[in-house]
Amino acid sequence: MLPAIAREPSARLRDIAATCRITERTAPRIVSDLEEAGYLSRERDGRRTAVHPSPGGRTPSSGRSPRARSEPAGPLHSP
Template identity: 55%
Template sequence: MGEIDGGSREERSWTFLSNHGHVLVALSRDPSARLRDIADAVGITERATQAIVRDLESAGYVTKLKVGRRNEYRLHPDRRLRHPAESSTPIKALLSIFD
């Protein structure tokens, strides 16, 4: 068994949110963040972050806006979570946990 506060290496090898969830939370915290900064915060590559943002865009959770030379992201908080077990819950309920 692992330590109570830190846990063993095995216990720390998974999280409750997917990388898609982590990127969504990062965008909700800073809609004008650079993908490089989001990638660093989530702990994934910039390329993986780009793919996730494309997924979120194509599913209607995020709209990318060009502001000068930068991108800004508008979230659509009334969109529902994708898994059938949570499909009646809007993403704003999930995001409110991280405010």
């Protein structure tokens, strides 16, 4: 997802989701995780939200893992 955002930072999340072949519901969650991890930032521009990659990949204040705020992942399938 990061390469798609870097190529076209003004693209809508809908378009980025289509480029990455993920659902429109998944895209904002991934962006939130990437923002929390310091890989990108969001900026409101009227009704739209622009997403920009962070210079150098991460911001100095980021240190938490994107998964640190949620529960540990469970098994991918039930036995």
